[in-house]
Amino acid sequence: MVVVSAARDYINRMLQDISGMKVLILDSNTVSIVSVVYSQSELLQKEVFLVEMVESITMSRESMSHLKAVYFLRPTSENIQHLRRQLANPRFGEYHLFFSNILKDTQIHDLADSDEQEVVQQVQEFYADFVALDTFHFTLNIPSNHSYMIPAEVDLLNLRRFCDRVVDGISAIFLALKRRPIIRYQKTSDIAKKIAIETAKLMYQQESGLFDFRRTEVSPLLLVIDRRDDPVTPLLNQWTYQAMVHELIGIKDNKVDLRGMDKVPKDQQEVVLSSEQDSFFKSNMFENFGDIGMNIKRLVDEFQQYSESNQKIQTIEDMAKFVDNYPEYRKMHGNVSKHVTLVTEMSKIVEKRKLMLVSQTEQELACNGGQVAAFEAVTDLLNNESISDIDRIRLVMLYALRYEKESPVQLMQLFSKLARSAEYKTGLVQFLLKQAGVDKRTGDLFGNRDLLNIARNMARGLKGVENVYTQHQPLLFQTMESIIKGRLKDVDYPYVGNHFQQGRPQDVIIFIVGGTTYEESRSVALQNASNSGIRFILGGSVVLNSKRFLKDLEEAQRISRSSTAVV
Template sequence: MIITPPLKPVPSVDFSSIIPRTDIKYLAECDESESVREVKELYADYLSVNPNLFSLNIPNCMANLNWLPDALTRSMQGITAVLLSLKLNPVIRYRAGSQAAQLLAKMIYEQITKDSTLFDFRSNMDGSAPPLLLVLDRRDDPVTPLLHQWTYQAMVHELLQIKNNRVDLSDRANVPKDFKELVLSGDQDEFYGNNMYANYGEIGSTIKALMEEFQRKANDQKKVESIADMKNFIESYPQFKKMSGTVQKHLCVIGELSGLSNKRNLFELSELEQEIACKAEHSAQLQRIKKLIADERVTIDDALKLVALYALRYERHANCDTSSLLQIIKTRGGRPQIVPALIEYAGNHVRQGDLFNMVRITDAVKLTRNLIKGLKGVENVFTQHTPLLKETLEDIFKGRELDPVFPAINSELVPFRRPPQEVVVFIIGGATYEEALAVHQLNNSGYKIILGGTTIHNSQSFINEVLSATNGIQFKHTKSMIKYCSTDNI
């Protein structure tokens, strides 16, 4: 490779992460005309989704239940860039029992040791505990990605899919031409930034109030009777036009969410999902599941999620009847092999601790639905489920002992008994917007937490990750479902 001379000298070549000296040397050798004046490392090798959330855009990180080599390297580089951009040299802990988490934690530690001068931030000179990098495994909590979501950002991702802060509505009927692709970014859209964590009912109320304000301002614009009125109109027109676009955009999104929620009967389905996740009522839940998944109005994907949650919850129940549910799925033309794959990926034999006993139920006041008066057709759904991550983080900030559940790689930094003031969490196998909401709530209580993952999952992308991760392995823990397994796994 030879760098041909540009018309003007290149001020700098910018890289988004640490560049090995060998690469810089190679670049210099290729720059025969000495066109490049400077090389910079900017440490931005990740996608910043929200102020407290980042993604590495790796949709599938495993094969045969082991790291894909490129995904492992990419994850190490991305997390290192996050730590450098935040100027953190953390204690590194990982989930005990997860080889994937241990391997990634070890690679990050080796990279920090190798480039120790870059990480010499002296952030705990005042005696405070060093920051913490916590490497977790999605296989410890397969429930959270399967649940339907009712906060704005999470709901949009579940039903419409957010990719790089964009929503593609090009295949949706009755969507205006200008709104076939929408940007949903809190940095560019104040309404979205203020309401991404609001629940469905609150969003409906807020968009109604915004629309009423827009209508009032639109009426004011019609009253242009003097030179002063004209001047005010010209000055306020850009803001008025921006407000018009915001109202139209979010009405478009809300309309799609409302239509899909009603068409797919998501209120009833979600209520049952929450009950399976939070309550052990086997017999009653089994009958409701059988009734719903046999209903042709329920999509096969929604039916599969119910069966998957049931299989996870009651895997070791004496009367577990997953096979009969899978037969209904098979009869409907679905993919029953998803459920045994999920059990192999994140069944009882994999998970550390008891996932379902750790799930809290919120106040009875917040049970499932609370109709907001004055807003026809929009319900405010309060979920009962709390992600495992939230409980883990609360334990950390309470100063509870982390060993041996979360052993440290760099033990020389561990003697601090006070809880860390800053925590970066990385989830191998993908984070979710429900977990981002939990982090947002904790940060509002005064903590400093950043959440990241190999990707940001909705239920379908998570299922695809599970199928990819288990492809080709021999299933050892789902013998009772063998006739529903893929032939590649038998």
């Protein structure tokens, strides 16, 4: 299961070799790392009777000497300080310390000095410093994700922290997979270049011994690219199940918070959407919204039949059989209820925000030409009082990205309309163009530069599309095709140092600085299922939906403005 199994294996090794009652102590990062690959019931099976945050342990003085403490923490200076204070006054019988990344020698010495009562049984590095959302998709959940858009001269400290966290996450992935990659990066992105160079320095110089794994015929490829090369994908409404849930409601660490929704049962206020734990979701996560409705109807019908068969209790044997099947019955009931609730809530949002109308214009802007028709369509929607502010801003952004050079007069007219109606000011659209306009981008985002892409788009237009709402393909799809065909240009994606690819790689990790989307993870899963001979893994600093992308833009704009004002 690639990244999921890599993380699970580390957690298994952490817990299974320590017998007896345990308390698992995590930090704000590792709690996400553990929760996406391990359920509460699985922790109980490993005799973990308590899960605590490292900060709360520091504040508590209650003795629990009958428990063995298993710490799983990122090796940050804050966590080391927490541990030093806790080891100075130990509350538990034994301490087993596991870190999600490389410890510095000074940190090891600090811990040894603090363990005066010799309660520490082991200190190990288990390289699960990433959140494994799915088989081929991981994230780092970086809170200050907007930092990638801020120039170094404006906020050097936060940019440094951001880069360090990304380098840590990428290095952990390769340590977990026991491989050392050849590294390439997007030439037009300063931050992608910086991260690629820092990662190479760590792997080939600073920790070269740690990455000296058994050589393979062809090294894996790490490609570091910038979100700003494809700002369209995170701006679009989504119509496949997983991506749509994240866009309309939000998914965090494979959990969906429904507490803000009307009439949601208490046991459904936070639900898990994991392909590892939910077979229906695994089968339907990439299906379009229309098919999901039909598939859920079949799921409900199956449950009703199962429920009726369990109600025919006439003998003691029938009762015993029902009791045996009750856990499965409850699980099936919860699953049906969860998916019905999600689809019901999304249907309400689609209707309220007129998203089918909005999305049709979005897809036309993203996939097809025709500036005059596009201007009329966007203008009509801006005049429609039923359209929400967030949908207005996204429509103008998509138009601006597509036609910034072709129709500056019409663009100014849209800016004027937007300023009168939307809470987001027009300066945000202009900031997006400054960050990710045509002059900044490497790839052929709209398929109108390269003859091959123009021909492909024409062919697709002649054939028609199966679903007008899902015709968009992220730029990542073209990037993967270029890698498969050996056409990724060195001039656009140079290598770091003197390490070059010899032959076609079998494993490729693409890391998007600024965040991935579930539409892109779907493209990766479908590409991997096509048996091209290359296995792709997708990673990013966060998982975006349009709200998060706009929030990052706003924060970067605010910091940029404040620094300009100071100057």
